[in-house]
Amino acid sequence: MRIDAIDQRGVYSPLRRFMKLILRDKAGLFGVILFLLIVLIAIFAPQISPHDPLQQNLRLSRQPPAWQAGGTWEYPLGTDNLGRDMLSRIIYGTRVSLTVGFLGVLIASTLGLVLGMLAGYMGGRTDSFIMWITNLFLAVPYLLLVVVVASILGRSLLNVILIFGFTNAPLFVRITRGEVLRIRKSGYVESAISLGASQGRILFDHILPNLIGPLLTVATFEMSGMIFYEAGLGFLGLSVPPNIPSWGNMLSAGRQYIQFSPWIAAYPGLAIVFTSLSMNLLGDWLRDVLDPKIRRSA
């Protein structure tokens, strides 16, 4: 009956709701903006970098940042031990970090999604086997696994991405499986089954869409983790080759100067902190927004 007649005046418009969702969580807003900014920096790295990140100028090595005594605006964040522009290297490092994070998560989530759906949907032996393998990987301390595999495979961007992709997959398997089991038990899937929907239909129409929320949230956190761990591998000299400006490599090289040219290690460190921060905030925010249970209360 006359639903249109129901008083709509008090209900917020979709745009207002969205804005309220963002504005309510100031930290989340900050995270979203920061994240977008970092992505833009990565995309437009060549356009915004003041210098070639690989161009060294040894006469100008270890210049302090512009606002310190002896610094110039030519090199706003100073130069590293080989006279390369810190700002440009950090800007280009964004690309490495985001590439590692994004592709790593893509591999991990794709693998996790496929295996997790298989496990959750097929059940039985398939499930037991997949979960056994998953738990196996989760039993070995993550960093140890990564370090050992990286030391065996050697340094390259592809290796780093593959390592993170594969070693993170178990987490996604677990989450996907859990969600699939939860959704399967819920009424609408059962009714879909009773209505004779095909397996494929059920997976793609009912289960997959419901997985996107939780997986997206986890992916954000994991991406932040990968960026974190890329730096860790770089610190041990196991990440991408040294001629690629990654934050891990910069931090690793900069640690020798930490007492007298602290900016060489400090800024890549801050870059990691801010990127990781943006993704954590983004993840928190996504979780709030995507989880209707939490959304209900302010």
Added chain:
Amino acid sequence: MEKKKIIGLGLVFLVMVGTGTALAGGGREAPAAPVSTLRVAVPTFPNSLDASIAAERNAQNVAWQMFDSLVWANDQNIVEPALAERWDISDDGTVYTFHLRRGVTFHNGEPFNADAVVYSWERGTQPHIEWSDRWGRAKSVEAVDEYTVRITTEEPDPLLLGVMAQHWNIIPPRYTQEVGDDGFGQAPVGTGPFEFVEWVREGRIVMRANPNYWREGLPRVDQVIFRPIPESSTRMAAIQTGEVDIVNRLTVEQAEALEGVPGVNVVTYPIDRVFYIAFNNLTTGVDQPTEDARVRRAMNYAVDRQAIIDSLFGGRAQLATGLMTESNLGYDHSIDPYPYDPARARRLLADAGYPDGFEIGFAAPAGAYTNFEQVAEAIQGYLADVGIRTSLDIMESGRYWDLEAEKALPPLFGDSWSERSGESLPRLLGALGGWDASFSAWSDPTIDDYLARIGVTVDQDERAQLYRELHQFMYDDPPFIYLYVPETFEATRDNVVDYMPRAAEDYFLMFTYIR
């Protein structure tokens, strides 16, 4: 660093009579009896305290404070008596007769005698010993009587005494058999200036002065504590706070930064390592312009190596004039490094028929050596200035060395070679041995001839002369672009006296004391 003038004995095959006091060096205010504690940071965790098993330089440095060999190489790489008071060498150069010092005992009271030497050799040649090949340079070691040992070699071996000084730690037979090789590595016993006290796994290694040391008046501190600190920035922090007295393996920047710090003295010295760009005349370099000596000389003129050193190493490295370093026997100081002279390089190239230069492949390892990628890039630029266009391939070092061993690298490739024996022969053989050497891509009959002769010349002077001639030959017909000899950076607290590290980055703490 202050170089000590040592009263040395020039010729090894003269009968030598050395005394401990002659070695004492120039300590001005050395304490009469050992006092105080010396704390030394080492950058790695020693794998074993048995000098024959200690895998690398730093572990060896720790171990050797507790041992002696029959002979000892002084600061000038001149071999001097140690546990042997003197020795004779047969005319054909293959039989050495050592007369052992009497009255020396191991730290545990076992007597030092010919049996101990024989036992040490027998154990040292077993395959599970890290340095078994060094012990294996002697074909046999026999006890003639309690204090006489006869050592025989297959062929005259001019490096034998040097190797003995470096690697033959004499160990007590009874104790070693009792505890086994593993046990010995955990708690070694030697005749050296310091005796083992404890090894707190990976935390500290403690030694105290050997009160009965045969070198009178040594050692000068009564305790040495080695602290493994792998992270160089932590080592730097620790020397600043005075938690340790000696640190090594710092970076040039750290050394520079420490220069102004009160209470800290920076120690730098060139090490026995040469960096070079190698040519290839065996595989990929065949029929390349680089087979022409003029081209190779041109390339040596074309690269401004001093600029590279100044910019990349803060000027803290020396120009190489050959594959030898100043500390090596027979180094010819009269040879000046190739100057930077691009005009001359172009003329030479024109003479050789390449007025417009040529294209050639070039490779360098990534991450293996400090700034070496940048060095390679700079060289690429300088070569381009005289018309030599290179395609520089910087590759992951593991793969690089695999290719190098297979002689599959491009005709120009960069690398370095270190040497610890004090002579350049092993390095020369390794880098220029042609097909016989894994990492060589060069073969030259003249060089082969020199190396063969040096290899059987036991007379140190004669050998030095051969080295000098070879040095000159390799300057005129260079099989490498000679680059630089790097320096190493260490630091001590300013009250540490007579810490005297050598070009092989080894040191003997028996002379060192705290003021």
Added chain:
Amino acid sequence: MQRYLLSRLIQSVVLMIGVLVLVFFIVRLTGDPARLMMPRDASPENIQAFREAMGFDAPLHVQFFNYMRGALTGDFGRSLHYRAPAMSLVVERIPATLELALAALFFALVVSIPLGIIGGTRPGSIWDTLCRGIGLIGQTVPNFWLALMLIVFFSVELRWFPTFGRDGLRSLVLPAIALGFFPLGKFTRLVRASVLEIRNEDYIRTAYSKGLLEQHILTRHIFRNVAITLVSIVGVQFGYMLGGSIYIESIFAWPGIGRMVNEAVQARDFPLVQAIAVFTAGFVVLLNLLTDIAYAVIDPRIRYEN
């Protein structure tokens, strides 16, 4: 409960066997373990000799059989670098790592529990902001970077703590803070979130409806439930700390397992790497088992199963 524990125990054993298999194959990831373990400039003859000595020339299934037989008797071969039985080397380092990890855990818990509770009980307050801030910082600051900063500030500048080594309590402070910082962030977030969540539970409303005071509800009703969530993550974080100790132990020259991982990897001492991997995995599996037991102790729903 016995049945619960027994099934967990069996699961753990099966998992451990899996770990052994996994490690076996990881070391053979590049196909030729001999090549991997030998120095890069080793001659082909030396590599061949080594291959034979280590039994890598045998068919894969024979190698696997020998490996498993050795593993089941605790024999993981000899460390190439240290020249000693690999597993005994690992066992030697346990106390140092355990000490560091426990200290870090203690630090993390002591700070995070009160912080998380204050934040969770007063959402939106200044305490909550602090709590969320610390939670984020803990998760975003790389521990090795923090470690270096701690040394520069507290050791070199202030001279409060030693820069390195394992010499008593004072030397434990900085490494424990550096290692505990990440779990601190995790715990703070977790405690806060779980306090927030539990406060929305029906039984907390029941507790309020009984007229119980805030304090009492916190200690009697919220604490224990938070503890369950905490127990579930403490084990996991302990495993993570074993990883983090690779950095912290290297920087502070702390003589533990993490430092040895770095050393073994640099020296390409893969028998040792293998032993460390199996040991730490075993340790994590044991931790999980302990976690399950702790669950059973705290949570009557599990204790009284069956």
Added chain:
Amino acid sequence: MNSNVNSNKNDKPILEVRDLHVRFDTVDGVIYAVNGVSFDLYPGETLGVVGESGSGKSVTMMSLLRLIPEPPGRIVSGTARFRSREDDLDLLQLNMRQRAKIRGNRIGFIFQDPMSSLNPLITIGEQIKESLERHTKWRGPEARQRVVELLEHVGIPDPDARYGNYPHQFSGGMRQRVMIAIAIACDPDIIIADEPTTALDVTVQAQIVDLTRRLSEELGIAVIWISHDLGVVAGIAERVMVMYGGTVVETGVVDDLYAHPRHPYTVGLLGALPKLHENVPELVNISGTPPSLFAAPSRCPFEPRCPWAFKTCRERRPALESVQRDGHFSACWYDMEKDKPREVRR
């Protein structure tokens, strides 16, 4: 039952709620959950409160002792005078400590879901004892003894052995008995039961209803029984209050109200009554959806669904007005009795 009602009339109400307004601030907008609710509760009587979910019936009752989540909840205005032997105070003016003294002591609560309303990690005995120790002088073994008595009282067999059991070892009905034991532990004046039988199956429902009625009579406790189930309410309550859209739309003595519903919504509810016993979702034959509460009510909240609605209903909000019989009030512009719009005094 009727005699009870009459005796109550002579007393002063134990609880007088006047013009209560409660709102929730959510992302989607402000929800006007309770809009000017007023009612009285007399000592010893049982008041049934019925309405769909979202009608504001639970929020109204939980607001009295601030058991709603704040924020987002916010009690905007109103008074709730609580008058017992010892007390005479406005519940809404109390501070935290004072409120805590009333909760569980003078006013007990029973909640909908017995599965989640007990702390899973604490034995049920302890959970009852907690309340005793908070409000009474019983301590230690005596308190324990009292708990065992209470358990026995609410019909838990073998109460001594059951004392140390955990909630998960109890069935749903048994847990609700435990909840009742908690509610009556301190001999309260009022019990607020928020849909206590909704989560239980029918046979157990009946047992709980019986138990509550018995205890209320024995101990002279006034009960506010919140339910969406008119059948259950009919079985236990003396008076009924029907809520819709955060307002009271009709209130009266059970028999009277059931026989002569005066509000279209109640009519709809009663039309659905027979089916309610088969546990069919409520209000099947009231078409349309429950009201949106995103705006302050300016008209009759039931108007969009009301078959009798006319112009005035869209313009002004009706107030509760007495209809003929004593104590029967309805908030409607339409006079069901006369089947025509009521005369509106401007």
